[in-house]
Amino acid sequence: MAQHNPWPDEGNTGHIWDEDIRELDNPPPLWWMLAFYAGFIMIIFYALYYPSIPLVNDHTKGLAGWTQIVEYKDDFKVLNDWRERTFADKEERLASLDVTEILKDDELRNYAIATSKVLYGDYCMACHGAGGQGNPNFPVLANDDWLWGGSIKAIEATLINGRVGNMPARGMMGNLSDEDVAAVADYTIALSEGRADDASVAAGKAIYAGKGMCMACHGPAGKPLAPTGATNLTDQIWRFGGTPGSDLRDEVIRTITNGVNVKKDGQFLAETRRAEMPSFKERLPDADRNIKRLAVYVHQLGGGQ
Ligand code: HEC
Numbered sequence: 670m671a672q673h674n675p676w677p678d679e680g681n682t683g684h685i686w687d688e689d690i691r692e693l694d695n696p697p698p699l700w701w702m703l704a705f706y707a708g709f710i711m712i713i714f715y716a717l718y719y720p721s722i723p724l725v726n727d728h729t730k731g732l733a734g735w736t737q738i739v740e741y742k743d744d745f746k747v748l749n750d751w752r753e754r755t756f757a758d759k760e761e762r763l764a765s766l767d768v769t770e771i772l773k774d775d776e777l778r779n780y781a782i783a784t785s786k787v788l789y790g791d792y793c794m795a796c797h798g799a800g801g802q803g804n805p806n807f808p809v810l811a812n813d814d815w816l817w818g819g820s821i822k823a824i825e826a827t828l829i830n831g832r833v834g835n836m837p838a839r840g841m842m843g844n845l846s847d848e849d850v851a852a853v854a855d856y857t858i859a860l861s862e863g864r865a866d867d868a869s870v871a872a873g874k875a876i877y878a879g880k881g882m883c884m885a886c887h888g889p890a891g892k893p894l895a896p897t898g899a900t901n902l903t904d905q906i907w908r909f910g911g912t913p914g915s916d917l918r919d920e921v922i923r924t925i926t927n928g929v930n931v932k933k934d935g936q937f938l939a940e941t942r943r944a945e946m947p948s949f950k951e952r953l954p955d956a957d958r959n960i961k962r963l964a965v966y967v968h969q970l971g972g973g974q
């Protein structure tokens with residue numbers, strides 16, 4: 670390389686490649702050097718002003734006190750303040766009006782529905798499904814098959830106090846034999862299929878109205894006379910039996926044998942059906958407005974009465 674330099678006078682560094690490519694020894698242009706120094710000064714300023722230098726367990730915090738989360742919170746507060754100012758009037762009316770009045774007021778009702786989606790997603794969806802379509806062992810909210818009633822007042826009461834259904838194991842007196850249980854299970858399934866008067870299920874029908882005392886809760890014809898938490902047995906909607914792969918008759922026998930929410934010595938029976946809607950009075954933030962909002966939302970999912 671340097672041993673032979675055919676261009677000794679042009680100010681090259683003596684580094685020559687591929688015979689004639691050489692490195693010149695020119696100073697960088699002034700504008701470039703100025704930008705370089707300015708950048709250097711900026712780095713010092715930046716490092717002092719913002720969080721920057723990593724330490725052993727921490728990092729320098731910077732003179733500005735800036736963090737992404739502080740900036741995010743500030744922006745969020747601006748948005749929230751705006752929301753509160755803009756919707757204060759509606760929120761106040763939600764808190765003060767009765768749910769039946771909210772339902773009658775188109776504007777307020779639409780507002781309640783529009784502002785419920787996130788709440789519903791956070792507090793209800795895990796059990797009742799995204800559109801209220803239910804899940805195995807969690808009831809559908811989007812049809813008119815109500816355990817506890819589908820009027821706006823009944824839905825509101827469900828949300829405020831929660832609901833716990835109770836069905837005794839082996840009939841009201843607990844005295845049904847395995848054969849009785851099987852017979853009444855067959856009758857129950859026949860009810861749902863519109864075959865309640867078949868001679869083949871006559872034995873079960875007698876137990877239903879007689880010693881099982883099922884009709885006290887499920888009504889004389891399989892349909893509760895008033896919403897008290899008992900299931901309508903005349904439709905094809907199964908609260909405990911819809912699990913894919915399970916045998917409906919086995920599921921119904923299990924329900925009748927072990928009841929719903931049955932406790933013995935303070936413990937739930939291992940095979941009893943567990944069905945509990947939690948109370949949301951204390952669980953929801955701003956419950957005074959949010960319970961009404963959600964009641965209106967559930968009411969319009971498809972089954973409101
Ligand atoms: C931990 C699961 C769970 C969560 C969370 C939950 N629910 Fe329920 N919900 C239930 C169960 C179980 C029942 C049925 C109770 C029964 O069988 O008597 C129920 C019943 C209901 C009913 C009565 C249905 C009927 O047929 O009468 C309504 C209305 C309801 N839930 C609305 C909601 C709303 C709105 C939320 C959100 C704020 C919510 N639920 C959150 C489990 C849940």
Ligand code: HEC
Nearest residue numbers: 834835836840881883886898899900907908909924929944
């Ligand atoms: C004290 C009231 C009561 C009595 C008596 C009663 N049930 Fe029930 N039954 C309920 C309740 C409450 C549920 C559960 C509803 C819920 O939480 O979804 C239920 C649920 C059921 C289910 C489950 C339905 C489904 O959709 O999966 C069947 C089947 C059933 N009962 C049959 C009977 C039969 C048969 C008898 C008589 C031997 C009987 N019940 C007696 C209250 C009662």
